Amino acid sequence: MARKPLVLGIDAGGTMTDTFVVDENGDFTVGKAATTPHDESVGFLESAADAMSYWDGDGRSLYPELEVALYSGTTMVNTLITRRGRKVGLITTKGFEDDVLMGRGMQSWTGYSYSDRIHAVTHVHPSALVDRRHVHGVTERVDVFGEAVIPLYEHEVEAAAEELLADGVEAIVVHFLYSYLNPEHEQRARAILAAAIARSRRGGDVPVYLGSDLRPVIRENSRLNAALIEAYAVAPVRTQLEKVERAVQSRGYRYPLQTVLAYGGLCNIRYPRLHETLISGPVGGVMGAKHLSALTGIDNIIVTDLGGTSFDIGTITAGYVPVEPEPVLARFKLNLPTIAMENIGAGAGSYVKVDPVTKKVQIGPESAGSTPGPVSFGKGGTTVTITDCDLVLGYLNPDYFLGGKQKLDKELALRALKEQVTEQIGVDVYAGAEAIVRMMEREARDAIRAVASARGLDTTQYTLFGYGGAGPLHLAGYTEGLDFGGVLTFHFAAAFSAFGCTTADYQHRYARSVHLGLPPGCDAPAKLAVAEAVSRVWSEMEEAARAEMANEIAVAREIRFTQLAMVRYGGQLSDLEAVSPAPRLRTAADVDRLIAAWEDLYSKINSRVARYEGAGYQIFELGLLASVEKVKPRIVRQPLGPAEPARAAHKGTRNMYWKGRWQPASLWEMEMLRPGNRIAGPAIVEHPATTLVVPDGKCVEVDEWNFFWLR
Amino acid sequence: MASYPKDVIRDLIDGKLPWQTTKPIMSDFKDERRFEIYLEILQERVPWKERILLPVGEHLYIVEKGAARIVKCDCGHEFGPYTENWKLEALVYVRDDERSLDEIYPGARKCDPGWMELREYYCPGCKAQLEVEAVTPGYPVVFDFVPDLEGFYRDWLKKPL
Numbered sequence: 001m002a003r004k005p006l007v008l009g010i011d012a013g014g015t016m017t018d019t020f021v022v023d024e025n026g027d028f029t030v031g032k033a034a035t036t037p038h039d040e041s042v043g044f045l046e047s048a049a050d051a052m053s054y055w056d057g058d059g060r061s062l063y064p065e066l067e068v069a070l071y072s073g074t075t076m077v078n079t080l081i082t083r084r085g086r087k088v089g090l091i092t093t094k095g096f097e098d099d100v101l102m103g104r105g106m107q108s109w110t111g112y113s114y115s116d117r118i119h120a121v122t123h124v125h126p127s128a129l130v131d132r133r134h135v136h137g138v139t140e141r142v143d144v145f146g147e148a149v150i151p152l153y154e155h156e157v158e159a160a161a162e163e164l165l166a167d168g169v170e171a172i173v174v175h176f177l178y179s180y181l182n183p184e185h186e187q188r189a190r191a192i193l194a195a196a197i198a199r200s201r202r203g204g205d206v207p208v209y210l211g212s213d214l215r216p217v218i219r220e221n222s223r224l225n226a227a228l229i230e231a232y233a234v235a236p237v238r239t240q241l242e243k244v245e246r247a248v249q250s251r252g253y254r255y256p257l258q259t260v261l262a263y264g265g266l267c268n269i270r271y272p273r274l275h276e277t278l279i280s281g282p283v284g285g286v287m288g289a290k291h292l293s294a295l296t297g298i299d300n301i302i303v304t305d306l307g308g309t310s311f312d313i314g315t316i317t318a319g320y321v322p323v324e325p326e327p328v329l330a331r332f333k334l335n336l337p338t339i340a341m342e343n344i345g346a347g348a349g350s351y352v353k354v355d356p357v358t359k360k361v362q363i364g365p366e367s368a369g370s371t372p373g374p375v376s377f378g379k380g381g382t383t384v385t386i387t388d389c390d391l392v393l394g395y396l397n398p399d400y401f402l403g404g405k406q407k408l409d410k411e412l413a414l415r416a417l418k419e420q421v422t423e424q425i426g427v428d429v430y431a432g433a434e435a436i437v438r439m440m441e442r443e444a445r446d447a448i449r450a451v452a453s454a455r456g457l458d459t460t461q462y463t464l465f466g467y468g469g470a471g472p473l474h475l476a477g478y479t480e481g482l483d484f485g486g487v488l489t490f491h492f493a494a495a496f497s498a499f500g501c502t503t504a505d506y507q508h509r510y511a512r513s514v515h516l517g518l519p520p521g522c523d524a525p526a527k528l529a530v531a532e533a534v535s536r537v538w539s540e541m542e543e544a545a546r547a548e549m550a551n552e553i554a555v556a557r558e559i560r561f562t563q564l565a566m567v568r569y570g571g572q573l574s575d576l577e578a579v580s581p582a583p584r585l586r587t588a589a590d591v592d593r594l595i596a597a598w599e600d601l602y603s604k605i606n607s608r609v610a611r612y613e614g615a616g617y618q619i620f621e622l623g624l625l626a627s628v629e630k631v632k633p634r635i636v637r638q639p640l641g642p643a644e645p646a647r648a649a650h651k652g653t654r655n656m657y658w659k660g661r662w663q664p665a666s667l668w669e670m671e672m673l674r675p676g677n678r679i680a681g682p683a684i685v686e687h688p689a690t691t692l693v694v695p696d697g698k699c700v701e702v703d704e705w706n707f708f709w710l711r
Numbered sequence: 712m713a714s715y716p717k718d719v720i721r722d723l724i725d726g727k728l729p730w731q732t733t734k735p736i737m738s739d740f741k742d743e744r745r746f747e748i749y750l751e752i753l754q755e756r757v758p759w760k761e762r763i764l765l766p767v768g769e770h771l772y773i774v775e776k777g778a779a780r781i782v783k784c785d786c787g788h789e790f791g792p793y794t795e796n797w798k799l800e801a802l803v804y805v806r807d808d809e810r811s812l813d814e815i816y817p818g819a820r821k822c823d824p825g826w827m828e829l830r831e832y833y834c835p836g837c838k839a840q841l842e843v844e845a846v847t848p849g850y851p852v853v854f855d856f857v858p859d860l861e862g863f864y865r866d867w868l869k870k871p872l
Contacts, residue, residue, distance in 0.1 A: 116738050124730060355740045357867075366735075 005055065005062045006631055008248075009498040010044050011284055012073035015308035015349055015369050016469065019047040020498035021055060021062065022633040029054035030495040030689050032402055032469075034371065040073050040240050041247040048248075050405075054688075064252035067631050070501050071244050071269075072260040076229075076237040076278050080129075080330040085232035088130045089169035091160050091189060092224075093177045094137035100128040100228070103332075104221055110328045113345065113365045126331040129232040134169055136160035138189070146181030157189045161196035165206065171231040175211040175224045180513050183212035207231070214273055215335045217621065218513040222326055222335040229334065230275040237277075241269040258506070260284060262338040263323060265507020265627065272548070276336060276509075278329050282312040283339045286321055288500025289465050293319060295635060296705060298463045300485070304448060304478070305468040305497065308349035309367045311444045313451045314341045315462075318604045322455070323577055325566075325621075337511065337623075344447045346440050348470035349374060352384045354424045361421065363440050376413035377406060384420050386440055386470075388413035389433040394656035394665075395473055395684065395693050403688030430657050441477035448482060456606060459484050466710075467496035472685075472692035475710055487710040491670050494689035499633070506628040508548060510541040513621050517570070518595070520616040524588040530619070531585035534594075537622045538563050538584065545626035557628045564623035567598040570616035576602055577623065637704050640676035649673055654684060658695050665694075677702045713742045720748045746868060757785050764872070765863070767856055770839050771797065780860065788836025796854040801841060802833040807848060824848075 009020040012035050019031040031051025036043035052062050079085050090100065108123040109116070116122045138157050141150035164172055172193055179186045190208050197206045215226045245257035258266045262279040264287045271277075282305060289303045293316055301316040315322065324340040326333055345365030353362050363386070368374055372381035374388045376398075390396045391413050398408040414429060422432035452459050463486040466475040472489045479487050492499055514537060516530050542561055549559055563583055568575035578598035582590050595617055603611055649672035656665045663682050670687035678701045679685065681694035685708075692708065694700050701709045715723075715736065722728045723736065736742075753772065754763050761774035767782065773793045774783045782790040782797040790797035806812050807828035812821040815829070822845075830844040830852075844853050864872040 113738065119737075122734060122737050124734070353740065356743055357741070362740075 003056055005065050006067050007502040007633065008048060008051075008062075008066050008069040008253075009284075009495075009502040010047065010069070010071045010073075010244075011495070011498040011501060012040050012043065012071070012075075013307060013309070013497075015367075017043040017047040018469075018495040018498045019044070019051040020492070020495045020502060021048075021051045022499070022502050028492060028495075028499070028633065030492055030498075032494065032689055035074070037074070037078055039243060040075060041243040044071070044244055045247055061252055063248060064254065066248075066253050066255075068255065068258060068266075068502070069248050069253050070258035070260065070266055071241065072277065072284065072501060073237075073240065073244075075240040076233050076275070077330055079233040079236045080229065080332075083127065083129075084236065085129065086170040086235055087134070087168065088228060088231045089134040089136070089160075089164035089167070089172045090130045090228070091136050091138055091157060091164075091172065091174045091193075093141065093175075094139045094156075096177065096220075097132075097135045097137040099221060099224060100130055100135055101125070101132060103128075103225075107328070107331050107333060110333075111331050129228045129332075130173070134164060134167060136163065140176060140185045142176065142178040142182045142185060144178060144181075146178060148182065148184065152185040152188050154188070154192055157192045158196060161193050165196060165200045169206065171207050171209065171235075173209045173211070173224075173227045173231045175220075175227055177220060179210070179212040180216040180218060180223065183210065183216070186210045186212045214275075216512045217335045219326065219335055222333050225332040225334040226275060226336055229278070229329075229332065230273065234274045237274060238269065245269060260501050260504065261507060261509065262327075262336055263507075263509050264290075264321065264339050264504060265509065265625070266501075266504050266630065267506065267508060270551075271508075275334075278336070279327060279338050282314070282341045282343070282497065284497035284500035285312070285465075285467060286314045286316070286339045286341070286500065287504050288496055289314075290316055290319070290321060291500070291503035291632070292465075292635070292705075296707075298486075300457075300462040301465055302448065302452065302457070302459070302462050302484070303465045303467075304444070304471065306444065306466070306471040306474055306478075307347050307468040308470070309345070309347045309369070310343045311346050311447060312341050312343040312468075313448055314339060315451065315455055315457060317455075317457065318601075320601060320605070322605075325575075335511075337509065342447065342451050344443060346386075346443050347468075348387045348390070348473070349385050350440065352386065352389070352421055352436050354421055356424075359425050361425065361436060361439065363436065363443065374413070375416040376408040376410065378409045378412060382416065384413070384416050386437065388417060389437050390470075390473060392417060392433045393430065393437065393658075394654055394662075396691060397654070397684075397686055400686055400688070431660060434657055434660070437474070438477060441474050441480070444474070444478040445480070445482060448478070461485060463488055465489070465496075467493040469494040469690055471496075472690050472708075474693075476681075476693055476695050476698055479710070489692060489708045489710065491673075491687055491690075491706065491708065493692075494687070503632050505630050506549075508545055508626045510544060510624040510626070511621055512537055512541070512623075514619060516619040518591070518617040518619075519570070520614055522616070527588035527591040531587065531591050534565065534591075534619070534622060535584045535586070538624060541622075541624035542626070545624060549626060549628065560627045560629070562625040562627070564625065565594060565598070565619050566621035566623065567595065568618050568620070569612050570618055572615075572618075575618075575620060576605065635705055638675045638706065640704055641674050642676055643678040645673050645677040645679060649677075651686070656682060656684060656693070658682060663696060673702050673708075675702050675704050675706055713739045714744065715742055715748075717748055717752065720745065721752050724749065724752060759783070759787050764860060765858055767793070767858070768841055770834065770837075770841055773858070773860065784834045784836055784839070784841070786834060786837035786839070788834050793860075794857060796852060798832050798842065798852050798854075800835070802835050802838070804831045804833070805829070806831070 003023045005021050007022045011018045017035045022028040029051045031047045033046035108125045139153040143149045174186045174189045193208050209231045211223045211227045256268050259277045261276045285305045299319045303314045305312040322340040323337045327338045349367040350364035368385050372379045374385040375381050376388050422429045464484045466489045472493050563580040566575040649669050651667040653664045655662045665682040665684045668685045670685045680699040682696045683694040685692040763772045765773045770785045790800045832842045
């Protein structure tokens with residue numbers, strides 16, 4: 001019987017668009033195609049067609065059978081980076097008009113390479129998303145307690161509205177100080193703007209965004225950035241997503257297109273705070289790892305994603321995924337809870353260059369992208385990349401890259417490598433290529449070490465997941481010398497992020513700043529007051545979630561709520577998000593239970609001795625996760641077979657260069673390996689979308705889940 | 712290795728290059744022929760024939776004049792050997808009282824002339840402002856820059872001077 005496809009996951013990265021078609025049993029096929037930034041639906045369709053071409057082969061269209069199609073892409077980030085968004089007007093508290101120009105100091109260097117960060121001459125503030133002439137200050141003031149100390153001067157709002165509309169702005173953002181505590185002035189301004197917009201000859205086509213609506217959370221500049229980005233960059237993204245949606249629906253897909261949120265969940269592309277999908281790329285991998293963690297019981301994980309342009313690292317501790325509350329995106333700091341990931345600009349497509357004066361070899365941070373790509377693609381790329389080195393060293397099969405769709409020209413790579421690098425520094429071309437690859441791997445290894453020590457993790461208690469198109473290829477290299485509990489990769493490594501997206505639930509996340517304190521030894525009435533305040537905010541959020549999700553999800557399904565509290569010890573500067581054991585806090589004991597749950601997590605992450613009950617507790621933010629369950633791939637446990645792989649899986653041998661000498665590596669087809677199989681290095685295990693290198697002295701074992709352990 | 716057309720270097724000198732283009736040039740390794748092209752462009756712009764060895768300011772160059780190496784303004788005025796401070800041969804205007812400082816930094820923005828004075832140096836030939844020093848009163852005239860010309864040409868450019 002033909003397999004029924006369930007989920008289509010798409011991850012449009014900077015270089016490649018990965019697609020993942022999954023059936024009910026968790027069997028899947030992977031597709032890859034070059035990302036097409038001008039119209040992402042082109043690259044997506046090609047990638048999906050690739051994935052579907054491996055499906056059963058009866059040639060039928062799979063779109064009508066899909067339950068979920070979900071997409072995450074780079075359009076919004078590109079719109080931001082290239083400043084091709086809408087013409088936005090801003091109405092803000094008088095005296096704070098220049099905030100858009102000043103921004104945060106760190107925005108002048110964030111995202112730079114290390115050498116640029118220490119050379120202040122390259123520091124420059126990102127250009128503002130809104131023209132300073134379209135910023136209007138109006139008299140009003142809400143104080144730090146949420147009291148209106150100066151009323152809103154409505155005639156000033158009216159004058160600003162007239163002027164902005166006359167200037168032809170396409171969207172208006174209203175951002176007042178402390179509006180997260182008291183949104184009345186912003187709401188009044190919206191009413192005035194609505195009237196002005198209705199009066200203007202442009203009719204109702206100018207949307208208005210309120211800071212207090214989008215992100216009622218402390219920190220003025222980050223809240224402003226979030227609102228500006230929503231107003232500035234979301235429209236073109238919606239257009240792209242609608243194009244993709246039309247493309248899938250015209251081929252028979254029956255539901256709305258879904259996209260991925262920065263904190264790991266899905267939403268419909270009509271979600272009102274679509275800027276929350278800005279950072280969804282690397283997030284997919286962490287969600288996938290979390291899913292596998294729940295499945296296999298491995299609950300301490302370090303995930304590493306080596307793609308074409310970057311190396312991303314994330315962690316999962318005791319099943320907990322750390323959230324970064326204020327990430328930087330396109331050099332703007334914004335209030336957008338995001339799965340915490342670190343990354344360095346080193347990937348398989350990273351350029352390799354030699355400093356003409358010092359002869360020092362440098363890798364990245366720039367990379368080739370899909371066009372022109374590495375030199376060996378023969379598409380006009382002239383600068384040597386890591387992929388070219390991998391090819392020269394025999395790790396990559398020139399006739400089986402992307403399943404043979406992209407032929408690799410070894411001679412071209414060899415010549416460029418000699419001319420640009422090894423002759424410059426006077427070394428043998430193969431020794432040089434290996435040194436470069438090892439150097440990239442060392443950078444990745446150092447980054448893993450840095451993350452582990454910054455987060456205080458004992459790596460022996462963790463399993464490392466290595467994925468991304470180039471992950472398995474360099475896995476042995478970048479984990480060498482690191483003491484992990486285990487090193488694991490997957491036959492779907494190349495599409496692991498897309499796979500991760502398919503494991504997520506529909507989810508919305510709500511957050512609101514509060515200011516609640518539990519001083520040391522406080523009494524029951526004080527706790528009860530906190531309980532009431534917390535419960536009230538949670539109820540309001542649940543109401544909002546019900547209203548929003550009802551519009552979004554056609555099928556009436558049960559919404560599952562998870563109540564969150566961001567707690568810290570008194571006087572600390574950062575908080576940790578705890579899941580409340582009860583849906584509401586009704587008694588002083590409920591408050592104690594919430595604090596106990598938080599403290600338990602705190603000690604798991606920071607060690608038990610870091611507890612400091614004597615400081616009391618503070619709650620600065622409350623949150624709510626509203627999820628609706630979605631069908632997911634079911635990865636099946638299989639009985640272990642013999643250690644000897646099937647004869648048909650053996651494809652021959654190829655010489656590979658490792659640690660300074662050529663050695664014959666046995667060659668295997670990854671898709672034909674079965675649970676229980678064990679292959680000793682030197683070996684190369686090939687998959688149409690990825691290559692696993694097993695060096696001499698190491699071996700790879702396939703476990704009951706069909707995962708690959710490098711030992 | 713990076714290399715840029717002459718037009719790009721010309722725009723770079725004139726500050727006309729957009730930031731998106733300038734930043735990668737700044738962050739990348741120095742292109743091999745930059746100095747050569749840079750000098751070519753400067754040489755094309757001056758009305759005199761002496762070979763420029765090194766620019767030392769917005770209007771000033773160290774040039775080869777016969778056997779001597781002298782500092783020369785783009786207007787053609789010659790200051791003398793580069794190993795001596797050209798400022799000693801320039802016109803100077805010192806702002807060392809409230810009134811003159813106020814012309815530049817009005818009101819509370821100005822410095823206390825008891826602590827700091829501004830010395831403006833002008834070319835005697837074309838009267839272009841060449842340099843401004845902000846120093847404590849009585850501080851010797853600052854000698855900005857005595858380059859190691861021989862070392863620079865020999866070790867870095869690997870060319871005869």
